[in-house]
Amino acid sequence: MRPARTLALLISIIMLAACASTPPAPTEGLQSARQAIANAERADAGHYAPGDLGEARTKLASANAAVEEEKMIVAQRLADESRASAELAAARTGAAKAIAVNDDMKRSTATLIEEMKRNSGEK
């Protein structure tokens, strides 16, 4: 009797250790990733940070596929990575735009100075 019970206990513990219980689908994570991608698109990340935005989309697709295959941990991680990539796309877009505004100002100033030099040279 005791050996059989012990064996059963052992097998169930091993099985428990071997395969963790399947977590639910990472719906929140997927939603967050979708949201982050949409935000980035609105900010025109497709123009300023297309690489990061593309990566976010790819990872979201992979996350959805993983959910289909019930690989939920993988899906959760992919969803998080997708969101991080989308957030990076948005941040880089913000930086690019801010720098562009500054460059524009620098250009105007330089043009004005150039014209002044030219005009005073003519005189």
Added chain:
Amino acid sequence: MNTIPLFVKPGRLLIVVAAAAALLAGCAAAPVKPEGAAQARSKLTQLQADPDLASRAPIAIEEADRAVRIAETPQPDVALTMHRIYMAERKVDIARALAETRFAEDQRGALSQQRDNARLDARTREADAAKKQAAMAMAENARQKAVMDQARDAADAARLAAASSEAKSAQMQREIAALQAKVTDRGLVLTLGDVLFASGKAALQSGASGNLNKLVAFLNKYPERSVAIEGYTDSVGSEEYNQALSQRRAEAVRSYLVGQGIGPQRLIASGMGESSPIAPNDSAAGRQQNRRVEMIIENPMTASSQ
């Protein structure tokens, strides 16, 4: 048979289960920092060392720091480590991008000031240039006005001179008209008639002085003029006689004029006798006309007339 009691001992059961679990997990993880995390750490350190960026995204940098530490934590799940490294790297990059954005915004104030200064400078120069141009235009106008004034003054002077010379010329014409002289190619011709001499005589009678005084006045006014005094007779009597008479009459006129103060070098007296009659000699009236003295006020000498 001997192995079965091994499973029965409770203490050893746990050890076996743990070993089996570890084997089943299939992870040969060693307790060392994952290599991939070093890159994330290095990027974070660079960002934290950048004086322009380090202070400009403190929350994001803090988050990145946490993520890097998590990534650095050794643990057996390779996939999890890869995931953590990915997340850490993204967080560092996000922190950098946010800091750069903030930095650009902070610079904007100064750039905007520079641009406004340049604009102000440019406008000031434009204004100065415009003033300068306006001044130059005014100076040019003044110059042109001066030129025009000068031209106008010159025109006025010329007009005055012309008017004055016209007036003089008109006056001369009046004087010539008053002389009752005829204008001919030789000059102005004044004719003294026969009544001014007694018949056959050369002495001037008193009536002559009126005409002759007008001539004197004219000659005084125009001292450059000379007079040729020519006596003429009719055909009655001999040619020699008439020649002599006409000569004496011409000289009588000359003497009178000299007596009135006209320079003798201006006066030439000649007798022409019967020649050049101005009327037919077969009537008394004609003969009377021919008995005359003509004074020709010669035109002023010009270099070309010599």
